[in-house]
C-alpha cells in the first residue's frame with residue numbers, strides 16, 4: 161500500500177473526509193505531500209510533480225522563493241506574534257496602497273474569506289443598504305454572505321447553498337449571470353436596496369472565464385448610477401494579472417478591493433482596502449466591526465513585503481515571461497486537442513488557463529457546466545500519472561508560476577498530449 165493511501169486511511173479517522181479543504185479531495189485519495197521547491201512538489205512516496213495547482217494561484221513566484229524564505233527566517237528570530245502594531249504592517253499597507261491606488265486604506269486579514277466578509281459588511285455599513293449582488297459561479301470564500309451559487313469546490317460538489325447556512329442571509333445575496341450586464345442593470349433597476357456588487361474581475365473559480373468587453377466597465381457604471389459600491393475580489397487576480405491586479409490591467413477603479421493568495425506567496429495573509437471614506441467605517445473609529453488575533457502577524461507581513469518587493473522589482477520580467485509561457489503552452493494544447501478532434505475550449509489570460517470539453521464558448525456558469533466532467537477527470541488522472549499536478553476539478557484554474565522553466569513547459573505539453581489521447585479513447 162502506498163504511503164499516501166496509508167496516510168489517507170489514517171487521516172479519515174480524525175479529519176472529516178481526510179482533508180482540510182474540500183477542493184483537495186479526489187478519487188480514490190489524494191497524494192500526501194512531503195515537500196516542495198520551485199515548480200515542483202514531492203509526495204510521500206517519492207513521486208515528483210510539476211505543480212500547476214500552485215496553491216490555487218497563491219504561489220506566483222513558485223515554492224520557497226529565496227527572498228521570501230530569508231525574510232521570514234529573519235523575522236522568526238524576532239518574534240512570531242505580538243498582537244500590537246508594527247512598523248512592517250504600515251510599510252506593507254503603504255506598498256499595497258501604492259500598487260493599488262484605489263486602496264487608499266488597507267486592513268490586513270488572514271484569508272480571502274475574511275477579506276470578502278469584511279468588504280461586504282463595510283459596504284452595508286457605508287451605504288446603509290442590505291442586499292448584495294454576486295455573479296453565478298464566482299467564489300468569494302466559504303461564508304454565508306457569498307456561498308450562494310458559488311464556483312470552486314461548491315460547484316464541484318453540487319452545493320448551491322450550504323446546509324447550515326441561513327436563508328435569512330442568503331436571500332439577501334442576489335445572483336446574476338457572469339458577463340450579463342443587462343441582467344445586472346435590470347436587477348439594479350428593480351432592487352433599490354443593493355449595498356454592493358461583488359465580482360471576480362476574471363472568474364477563476366468556474367474553470368477560467370474571462371470578462372467580455374465592457375462587462376467590467378458596465379458594472380462600474382451601473383453601481384455608480386445606483387449608488388451601490390463595487391467590490392473587486394482580486395484574491396486570485398491581485399498580483400497575478402499585474403502588480404496592480406485586474407483593476408490596473410483593465411483600468412477600472414473599484415470602491416473596495418480584496419487581496420489574498422499571491423500577496424503572501426505561500427504565507428497566510430489577505431487584505432481588504434478601498435476608499436478612505438468607506439474604510440474609515442471600520443472599528444474602533446467607525447462602527448463596522450472586524451477583528452482577528454493573527455491579522456498583520458509579523459511572519460505573514462514579512463513574507464508579503466518580500467513577495468511584493470520581488471514582484472515589483474522583477475515585474476518587467478515576471479509578467480511578460482509568464483504570459484509568454486502560458487500562451488505557448490495553451491497554443492500547443494489547442495493544436496493537440498484539435499488534431500485529436502476532441503471538442504474543447506481553452507480560456508486563457510496572463511498566467512492562467514483551463515480546458516473545457518465542450519463545443520460551447522465558455523462565458524458563464526452554464527456554459528462552463530456544459531463541459532464533460534468525466535473527460536476532465538480522465539485528463540486529471542492521466543496528468544497526475546505523468547507527473548503534472550493541476551487542481552483536481554473542472555471548476556478551478558491552471559496556474560503557472562515564475563519558477564516554471566521552459567523545460568517544465570515542454571514536459572507539460574508532452575504529458576497533456578498523452579493525457580488528451582486517453583480522453584479521446
Ligand SMILES: Cc1ncc(COP(=O)(O)O)c(C=O)c1O
Nearest residue numbers: 271272273299300301393395396
Ligand atoms: C476569488 C476568491 N475570493 C476569495 C477566496 C477565499 O479565499 P480563502 O480560501 O483564502 O478564504 C478565494 C479562494 O479560492 C477566491 O478564489
